[in-house]
Amino acid sequence: MIHEQGLAYDAIPEFALHLSPRNFSKAMNWSDMIVYRPYLNASKLDEFASAVAEFANKTDFWRFYNEHRGFYENTLKSFAREHGDVVNLTRMEEEFFGENASAWFIDLQLVFARDDFAYYFDNESGKYVYGILGVTSVYNRTPHYNVEASDFLAHEFAHSFVNPAVDSITTSLSPTRLSTLLFRRNSGLWPTRTPRSCSTRRSLGRSWCTTST
Structure with missing residues (x-):
């Protein structure tokens, strides 16, 4: 994550997604x-x-978390109240790209300001899609996220479908064509179809939707 070009900020939450949510x-x-x-x-x-696991244990992370549980819950409730339409994105993405995902995650970052990005896993259960949002403002002691969160999530979710599709054909493309496709891949796509909603669950500062494949 840290190399001669510096620290890749999006690598930090990607790294965290590989850790156990119980003991890190x-x-x-x-x-x-x-x-x-x-x-x-x-x-x-x-x-x-x-x-990281040793640090969490030595600093008694779960005690800290439980002492601030109200703050995390208020953040989630605020996001759900202000951006309730995000639960409609999953079917839209699946219909647009013609591929189902097993689970969709909205990860609300509390230590990143304004940076939004994406990640996905392919495993035995199917594709897990993540949209990671950074805080854009804080008022009334509660973090808030971009007023256009649905648009940003549509963009970030799309990376989980666009990126592997582009990566699968990069070796057969000319440098000029490859540069164009990589630019479009990194820019994401913006699906516009009307989707159905999905169920939403929330835990540990993260909300997610799960749909059947």
């Missing part, structure tokens, strides 16, 4: 991260994960 130890291998960040070292990532 490593929960899955790093192969998907290393594909896109070949400068990463799996052994160093293992060391970092162990250090």
